Amino acid sequence: MSFDIIKGLATTFKNIGKKPTTISYPEEERELPARFRGRHVLHRYENDLERCVGCFLCAGACPADAIYIEAEENTEEHRVSPGERYAKVFDVNLLRCIFCGYCEAACPTGAITLEHEYKLAAFYPEDLVYHKEQLLEPVGQATVGSSAVWFDPPPSEAAQPMPQSLHVFDGSQASAAAVGLGNIPTDEPVLLKDVEQDEDRRKFQHHEDREGV
Numbered sequence: 520m521s522f523d524i525i526k527g528l529a530t531t532f533k534n535i536g537k538k539p540t541t542i543s544y545p546e547e548e549r550e551l552p553a554r555f556r557g558r559h560v561l562h563r564y565e566n567d568l569e570r571c572v573g574c575f576l577c578a579g580a581c582p583a584d585a586i587y588i589e590a591e592e593n594t595e596e597h598r599v600s601p602g603e604r605y606a607k608v609f610d611v612n613l614l615r616c617i618f619c620g621y622c623e624a625a626c627p628t629g630a631i632t633l634e635h636e637y638k639l640a641a642f643y644p645e646d647l648v649y650h651k652e653q654l655l656e657p658v659g660q661a662t663v664g665s666s667a668v669w670f671d672p673p674p675s676e677a678a679q680p681m682p683q684s685l686h687v688f689d690g691s692q693a694s695a696a697a698v699g700l701g702n703i704p705t706d707e708p709v710l711l712k713d714v715e716q717d718e719d720r721r722k723f724q725h726h727e728d729r730e731g732v
């Protein structure tokens with residue numbers, strides 16, 4: 520018997536009797552963290568009006584260009600949302616979506632949140648473009664969704680290492696991911712070139728030089 524087989528068997532015997540780290544999905548499911556971001560939900564107010572006012576802020580904030588909206592004017596005869604407009608068409612392309620939650624953060628009315636639905640398989644790609652009819656809460660079942668768990672500040676380990684203590688943003692201490700560069704290291708501080716815009720920074724550095732920091 521080769522040494523490799525003995526080594527393999529040793530690993531097997533070492534782990535016999537240990538509790539498995541896997542679960543038998545789909546019979547068993549893991550409990551998800553409160554801030555887990557799954558499929559989007561469009562919310563209503565208690566009086567069943569839709570929260571979405573068709574402002575396009577979520578679509579503008581989306582880094583993956585995954586949201587498509589067509590807005591329509593509300594009229595007194597046909598009022599869908601409390602605002603001037605409502606979303607007549609609201610599509611989220613879940614094949615493009617990276618579940619970053621920027622749309623949720625950008626929404627001024629709490630109309631869109633990312634909830635705990637993650638079973639998102641389909642045979643055809645077009646089935647993963649979710650339409651308003653699939654995303655919207657049913658009448659009489661208004662909730663605020665996961666917005667509630669974002670009211671508290673995030674845990675410190677989740678915060679981006681932004682150089683707020685220096686009172687000026689130069690990009691050099693921000694994580695590469697935070698400035699959209701993936702894991703590419705920044706070689707030099709990103710300084711503003713415009714003289715007027717750079718004034719605060721020069722004042723700050725002058726103060727630092729005098730203090731001998």
Ligand code: SF4
Pocket residue numbers: 577580581582583584585586611615616617618619620621622623633
């Ligand atoms: S979660 Fe991110 S990628 Fe997905 S639709 Fe919202 S903003 Fe776009």
Ligand code: SF4
Pocket residue numbers: 570571572573574575576577578588606625626627628629630631
């Ligand atoms: S979901 Fe929110 S941000 Fe997006 S269009 Fe509707 S109101 Fe505006």
